[in-house]
């Protein structure tokens with residue numbers, strides 16, 4: 404069973420229709436992290452026929468999102484935004500139109516609701532034939548339409564359901580009235596893998612309470628989670644006086660505060676639809692939930708930034724350009740976000756020997772690590788020739804950028820400069836951090852390996868952004884590396900104000916002990932073999948992410 408799970412995952416989710424592949428479908432659902440109860444109708448897997456799974460791979464089914472939403476004639480939001488988002492993310496998108504709106508940059512001038520029997524007919528046409536991976540919902544204007552959707556999903560189960568509970572447009576026009584709230588709470592939310600209300604929608608779901616602060620958003624996410632969805636994202640695009648765009652993600656156990664720069668623009672019509680369809684697209688490609696949400700937030704930020712000055716229409720709510728990446732080399736432009744110490748939580752460090760041992764490219768390994776939950780990546784390629792390294796670094800950077808994950812280069816400042824990586828990590832015998840800083844400039848991230856108080860102090864003086872401290876335990880990825888143990892790690896943490904990531908021999912068996920030392924500036928663990936010397940990088944990353952984030956949270960409370 405375990406073996407099949409591993410093999411199935413490495414096939415990159417080719418078999419995506421659980422109705423036709425009940426055994427492997429169940430397996431895939433588990434690997435993707437969706438609870439079997441959500442993947443309706445699936446039978447327990449007793450005897451996975453691995454060869455059948457492999458032959459399925461030759462069919463090359465594409466990841467497919469079905470958008471069940473309203474049409475926006477101005478094409479900034481609704482079905483049109485979903486189609487463009489999925490296209491931009493390389494995912495097929497089919498559509499079931501629930502309403503046709505006459506809408507522009509001024510507001511919504513009219514709404515024509517599609518009769519529920521015809522919504523049902525559209526759902527049947529698509530779901531009975533087209534191997535949908537993920538359903539994303541937007542404007543669901545009547546109780547009857549929610550009912551037919553619920554029935555269709557029971558009849559034709561999919562791997563995940565993303566619910567954007569659209570009620571009011573950015574312009575303030577009502578798209579679905581309060582009459583749908585009960586059925587949302589009772590039927591749709593308990594079935595959802597994630598629900599993504601904005602402030603007004605979260606307030607409506609909770610009976611009209613006021614939501615004005617990030618702390619209110621946390622309480623709202625918790626209360627909405629009690630209605631049954633597996634994950635909740637309360638979006639803070641409309642948070643008053645917020646300098647960052649802050650969203651709160653809650654998976655029932657942990658809260659994550661997802662921040663990005665707030666782009667100064669009027670062209671923010673359709674951000675919610677775009678965010679939800681991008682989450683759906685990333686899930687359809689095999690991503691875990693939190694990395695999918697992070698990637699979607701980064702995509703919205705990048706597209707808003709690219710489109711901040713475009714001018715379409717005379718109203719206050721302009722559309723933005725979802726396909727900006729096709730027009731310029733936006734994906735290779737610099738990261739927008741500042742360095743966030745919380746990015747150190749699960750720090751993946753690559754190793755060329757391990758990748759060749761398992762027959763993987765660096766890019767595939769990095770992609771799997773990110774999809775499993777790695778929050779920052781360092782390319783540490785000691786045996787790769789410079790030209791190959793640069794080529795791979797460019798490919799990896801594309802993957803990292805599209806997920807909003809920072810990518811650093813170990814030691815090689817030249818490679819970091821040549822590919823415009825987000826920064827470097829230097830050891831005590833590499834280029835001094837202050838020299839790297841003067842070459843890379845103030846915006847890049849610089850990390851320094853430190854074993855002692857003195858190293859930590861020097862890193863601060865040199866203008867480093869974080870410290871990598873270790874080896875905490877012994878490791879065979881670094882020859883002649885002395886270990887400092889948990890005590891040495893504590894000494895370094897206490898000696899510095901810089902955020903610290905622990906490194907050296909850390910894996911599932913001991914990451915918990917590291918994370919529970921409970922010092923405020925210990926922000927995460929860096930792992931090499933525990934990810935890249937494993938058959939299934941994605942599932943190892945997922946397990947490590949859960950372990951480290953939960954342990955850190957508990958220790959932070961008790962300290």
Ligand SMILES: Nc1ncnc2c1ncn2[C@@H]1O[C@H](COP(=O)(O)OP(=O)(O)O)[C@@H](O)[C@H]1O
Pocket residue numbers: 573600601602638639640641648649650663664665666667668671673674675676678700703704707
């Ligand atoms: N000006 C902005 N700059 C950057 N991100 C933004 C901006 N406005 C909204 N967002 C982000 O867009 C996403 C959609 O949020 P929001 O606008 O609140 O939803 P909705 O469109 O449903 O009202 C969220 O991730 C939010 O943080």
Ligand SMILES: Cc1ncc(COP(=O)(O)O)c(N)n1
Pocket residue numbers: 472473474475480481482504506541542569571572573574578671672673674675676
């Ligand atoms: C058909 C349709 N669906 C959804 C929205 C919400 O988008 P926004 O909140 O950005 O106005 C919209 N305006 N129109």
Ligand SMILES: [Mg+2]
Pocket residue numbers: 573640671672673674675
């Ligand atoms: Mg908005």
